[in-house]
Amino acid sequence: MALFRAIKVLVPSAIRHDWLREWEAEVRHRWTTVARGREVRWQDQADVVRRSTGAISDAAWLRQQFTADHDIMRDVHYAMRMLSRRPLISTLAVVVLAIGIGGTVAVFSVVDTLLLRELPYRDPERIVTLWLTQRDHPEDREGVAPGAFLDWHDRSKSFSHIAAASPESFDYFDGTEPETVIGARVTEGFFDALGVQPALGRLFVPREYTVFPSSVVVISHGAWQRMFAGDPAIVGRKVVLEGEPLEVVGVLPRWFHPSVLGRLRQEEVWVPGTLKNPEFANRRTRYWGSVARLAPGVDIDSARAELSIISEQLSREYPIVLGAMTATVVPFRDHLAGPIRDPLRVLLGAVLLVLLLGCANVASLLLSSAAARQREFAVRAAIGANRWRLVRQTLVESLVLSMLACLAGLAIARTAIDAFVVIGSTTVPQLSELALDGRLVVFALVTSALTSMLVALWPALRISRAALRDGLTEGSVSTTGSRDRRRVASALVIAEVALALVMLVTAGLLIRSFATLVRVDPGFVQSNVAVLQVFAYGDLYNTDGQRRTFVDRTLGQMRAISGVDKAAVVSAMPFIPANINIQGGIRIEGRPAPPEREQPVTSLTVASPDYFAAMSIPVRRGRLFTADDHPNAPQVAIINDLLADRFWPGESPLDQRITVNWQGRWRTMQVVGVVGRLRHDGLDRDPRPEVFIPFAQLPYGSMTFVVRTTTDAALLIAILKKQIWDVDPNLPLYDTSTIEALVAQSLAPRRFITSLLTVLAGLAFVLATIGIYGIVSFATSQRTREIGVRVAVGGSTRDILRLVFTEGAQRVAVGVLVGLAGSLAVTRVVATLLYQVSPNDPLTLGTTTALLAVVALLACYWPARRATRVDPLVALRSD
Amino acid sequence: MKITYSTTLVLEALARGYHYGFDIMDATNLPSGTVYPILRRLERENMVTSEWEADGVAQSEQRPPRRYYALTAEGQKVFEGTAERYRAAGAIAPRSARGLRPARGRG
Numbered sequence: 014m015a016l017f018r019a020i021k022v023l024v025p026s027a028i029r030h031d032w033l034r035e036w037e038a039e040v041r042h043r044w045t046t047v048a049r050g051r052e053v054r055w056q057d058q059a060d061v062v063r064r065s066t067g068a069i070s071d072a073a074w075l076r077q078q079f080t081a082d083h084d085i086m087r088d089v090h091y092a093m094r095m096l097s098r099r100p101l102i103s104t105l106a107v108v109v110l111a112i113g114i115g116g117t118v119a120v121f122s123v124v125d126t127l128l129l130r131e132l133p134y135r136d137p138e139r140i141v142t143l144w145l146t147q148r149d150h151p152e153d154r155e156g157v158a159p160g161a162f163l164d165w166h167d168r169s170k171s172f173s174h175i176a177a178a179s180p181e182s183f184d185y186f187d188g189t190e191p192e193t194v195i196g197a198r199v200t201e202g203f204f205d206a207l208g209v210q211p212a213l214g215r216l217f218v219p220r221e222y223t224v225f226p227s228s229v230v231v232i233s234h235g236a237w238q239r240m241f242a243g244d245p246a247i248v249g250r251k252v253v254l255e256g257e258p259l260e261v262v263g264v265l266p267r268w269f270h271p272s273v274l275g276r277l278r279q280e281e282v283w284v285p286g287t288l289k290n291p292e293f294a295n296r297r298t299r300y301w302g303s304v305a306r307l308a309p310g311v312d313i314d315s316a317r318a319e320l321s322i323i324s325e326q327l328s329r330e331y332p333i334v335l336g337a338m339t340a341t342v343v344p345f346r347d348h349l350a351g352p353i354r355d356p357l358r359v360l361l362g363a364v365l366l367v368l369l370l371g372c373a374n375v376a377s378l379l380l381s382s383a384a385a386r387q388r389e390f391a392v393r394a395a396i397g398a399n400r401w402r403l404v405r406q407t408l409v410e411s412l413v414l415s416m417l418a419c420l421a422g423l424a425i426a427r428t429a430i431d432a433f434v435v436i437g438s439t440t441v442p443q444l445s446e447l448a449l450d451g452r453l454v455v456f457a458l459v460t461s462a463l464t465s466m467l468v469a470l471w472p473a474l475r476i477s478r479a480a481l482r483d484g485l486t487e488g489s490v491s492t493t494g495s496r497d498r499r500r501v502a503s504a505l506v507i508a509e510v511a512l513a514l515v516m517l518v519t520a521g522l523l524i525r526s527f528a529t530l531v532r533v534d535p536g537f538v539q540s541n542v543a544v545l546q547v548f549a550y551g552d553l554y555n556t557d558g559q560r561r562t563f564v565d566r567t568l569g570q571m572r573a574i575s576g577v578d579k580a581a582v583v584s585a586m587p588f589i590p591a592n593i594n595i596q597g598g599i600r601i602e603g604r605p606a607p608p609e610r611e612q613p614v615t616s617l618t619v620a621s622p623d624y625f626a627a628m629s630i631p632v633r634r635g636r637l638f639t640a641d642d643h644p645n646a647p648q649v650a651i652i653n654d655l656l657a658d659r660f661w662p663g664e665s666p667l668d669q670r671i672t673v674n675w676q677g678r679w680r681t682m683q684v685v686g687v688v689g690r691l692r693h694d695g696l697d698r699d700p701r702p703e704v705f706i707p708f709a710q711l712p713y714g715s716m717t718f719v720v721r722t723t724t725d726a727a728l729l730i731a732i733l734k735k736q737i738w739d740v741d742p743n744l745p746l747y748d749t750s751t752i753e754a755l756v757a758q759s760l761a762p763r764r765f766i767t768s769l770l771t772v773l774a775g776l777a778f779v780l781a782t783i784g785i786y787g788i789v790s791f792a793t794s795q796r797t798r799e800i801g802v803r804v805a806v807g808g809s810t811r812d813i814l815r816l817v818f819t820e821g822a823q824r825v826a827v828g829v830l831v832g833l834a835g836s837l838a839v840t841r842v843v844a845t846l847l848y849q850v851s852p853n854d855p856l857t858l859g860t861t862t863a864l865l866a867v868v869a870l871l872a873c874y875w876p877a878r879r880a881t882r883v884d885p886l887v888a889l890r891s892d
Numbered sequence: 893m894k895i896t897y898s899t900t901l902v903l904e905a906l907a908r909g910y911h912y913g914f915d916i917m918d919a920t921n922l923p924s925g926t927v928y929p930i931l932r933r934l935e936r937e938n939m940v941t942s943e944w945e946a947d948g949v950a951q952s953e954q955r956p957p958r959r960y961y962a963l964t965a966e967g968q969k970v971f972e973g974t975a976e977r978y979r980a981a982g983a984i985a986p987r988s989a990r991g992l993r994p995a996r997g998r999g
């Protein structure tokens with residue numbers, strides 16, 4: 014008997030009691046029979062025991078049957094049948110949830126990669142990047158001036174390692190086309206600060222940081238693959254960079270692309286740099302990157318405090334160049350996530366909103382279809398299904414739905430992630446690592462499971478309660494509808510309206526902002542301009558004459574090509590990633606020189622005569638450069654109207670003489686013209702004051718060829734490249750593009766987030782409309798009988814319309830109010846993404862609210878309209 | 893449901909008037925781990941019904957009531973069909989109960 018009691022746990026609980034009784038009865042009966050009137054033989058005892066063991070296989074069989082028949086599998090089977098019986102509703106639900114789940118997974122993959130996943134660097138949370146910023150604009154990070162870095166390096170105690178990286182590009186010729194290899198010269202401690210070990214070979218030893226020029230190089234995994242085809246014997250090989258043979262001492266791991274200089278630089282080689290570099294006297298030009306590791310026991314706040322004290326000292330010591338500057342400490346992770354950090358949060362919020370809307374819709378779908386199945390549930394309750402059983406059935410149905418949606422969602426996520434990689438990695442290189450991996454699949458499954466709970470729990474509980482309470486009472490379904498159900502319907506309508514409104518307002522603001530931005534005049538005409546950036550340095554370009562000859566010959570060749578309208582060179586090319594912004598002090602002759610710390614500064618740009626025509630920059634006053642402004646002619650300058658307005662408000666600056674500090678040397682020039690101002694760094698950035706100097710009078714080496722074409726500029730780039738190589742076959746082209754592409758690239762992150770949010774908002778809008786329509790139709794259909802009665806006792810069409818419509822309209826109104834309140838809270842978050850649009854922009858708020866309200870009211874009106882056609886006879890007879 | 897040889901033996905035992913689990917084991921000479929699952933399956937397929945034995949007998953023997961199994965019309969039909977086949981193949985022959993008298997009626 015003890016045996017039976019032990020194994021009865023195997024038997025499904027519903028029949029456990031009977032099972033035990035049956036076995037006990039059989040064994041006892043047998044015992045009594047064999048014992049009757051005589052002594053029990055041991056064979057009989059053994060027989061009874063042997064038979065009793067059969068209870069084990071019996072119990073096991075019952076358990077297996079129960080699991081197969083009664084448990085979840087049966088529910089799943091049943092759920093599939095129910096879902097396929099309502100294909101339209103099921104498909105709709107799956108699609109809605111799939112979009113929500115897919116979007117959530119895709120955006121989460123980016124969040125995961127950029128914000129959550131452990132960085133491969135050692136103790137990554139202790140790595141910080143250091144920047145110089147204007148005290149008034151700490152968010153506008155600029156590079157670090159070498160001198161300022163040296164001061165931080167010498168004075169700070171917060172860091173165990175602090176290192177700088179200066180941008181370098183190396184000419185490299187592999188036998189086909191000369192190219193530029195991007196790299197950095199790094200000071201001692203750079204790799205320690207980042208906490209990285211080489212994948213092959215070694216990093217630099219301290220002695221190598223003191224030798225200049227260096228003879229060793231560390232290369233990236235990518236460079237190893239690309240330039241050396243992954244040669245396993247790479248360590249010790251020589252690579253000729255800038256004409257110098259350098260020994261490759263190490264290869265970095267594949268994941269290493271720290272981007273401490275600029276996020277878009279794909280660095281491939283690193284050379285050691287010495288701290289005795291003469292550049293360390295330079296505290297003005299901010300083009301270095303700096304990375305540091307917090308010393309043990311130091312947190313980021315105390316590091317910030319220390320650097321801020323050092324910055325104040327430096328401001329006093331170097332008031333001209335560092336007077337307005339301070340040091341900003343940015344955690345490495347934030348630096349890597351870069352400009353899409355904030356958009357990402359908004360995006361994640363948006364997909365979650367869409368997912369919620371999807372849930373609301375599917376919940377209402379299930380609710381209405383479940384109401385239609387009330388009879389079924391009631392029957393099942395009547396034949397003994399308990400409440401949990403009914404709830405479980407509904408849950409399993411929604412689980413099946415959401416698992417189907419999960420599969421479809423993963424497919425959507427995959428597509429979206431591929432798109433993110435293509436679009437996003439130009440903005441944030443780390444995005445190239447995005448992939449749909451196990452973590453994301455688990456995330457998708459969890460999201461789906463939670464979704465299904467969210468979707469089903471309410472309807473499930475409601476239905477089962479109703480089924481148990483109302484039983485089979487005829488007509489219980491179609492009376493006025495329980496107050497309960499109306500509450501659910503109200504809540505759903507309000508939620509849908511509110512969520513959709515928040516999305517619409519957010520997207521509306523971003524669209525307005527983007528539209529404002531693309532209408533911003535950059536100061537030049539974008540179409541049909543090709544740009545080719547070169548750095549003409551080295552033996553062939555030692556003298557002014559050599560550089561002048563190179564540029565003149567190349568421009569001559571370019572002008573000879575059909576399709577070329579104007580060809581020119583300029584040092585500071587707007588929108589090009591390696592924008593050369595040379596700044597220097599400016600003085601105006603005849604005016605008292607201001608005290609040194611108030612010395613005004615301007616951008617200085619070298620340009621050839623046709624530059625202004627090639628860019629279609631308008632002339633405001635005076636003349637442009639001509640061939641007559643040759644090296645021996647009087648020194649001349651053109652200024653932009655921003656500078657003119659600042660120094661000569663209401664007067665003509667023509668013929669005024671100005672003196673500017675060009676890289677340490679003062680040059681005096683006569684102003685001969687005024688041109689329009691240009692935006693250099695982005696449409697959302699302010700134009701800068703600019704002084705143009707003729708190339709002939711200042712032949713500079715870092716130049717960009719600017720060519721206006723009469724046809725599609727992109728098609729001419731290959732031919733234009735050839736003209737440069739005709740003159741110097743060994744000169745690498747640093748960057749080639751069209752100005753349209755450059756401007757588009759600068760807008761890419763905004764375009765990306767705006768279009769994504771617009772799609773999501775559109776989705777939210779459609780979902781909400783369908784949802785509201787569905788809920789109101791359902792609620793109305795539930796009141797068919799009531800409406801029938803009203804019509805029968807003489808209610809007019811107007812009354813019915815008012816009855817149904819007013820209820821819907823009230824809910825929509827509440828939803829709009831909730832949504833507006835939500836929008837005001839949410840748009841604060843997107844404020845950083847907006848350009849010249851207030852987060853509370855009344856036009857956007859008004860338009861989107863009106864749009865949503867009108868459509869939502871229509872979605873209420875339609876079912877109301879249908880309700881007026883209820884035939885009282887049919888309505889009352891239906892039960 | 894697939895009617896195996898063992899199932900046929902159980903059906904036959906029921907048809908011949910053996911109505912309790914252990915008695916069917918005796919009649920078929922099958923182990924209890926085979927007989928019970930067969931009974932459960934037959935019951936699920938409506939070929940067999942079961943009821944509890946009346947309380948009186950059980951009380952007199954100071955044990956719980958036994959479970960009484962009986963063929964339904966459906967079960968009878970299936971049995972006749974399959975028994976025909978097996979008998980033709982010589983697989984089942986009339987088998988005498990080994991010293992145990994078949995239970996009669998409902999206890």
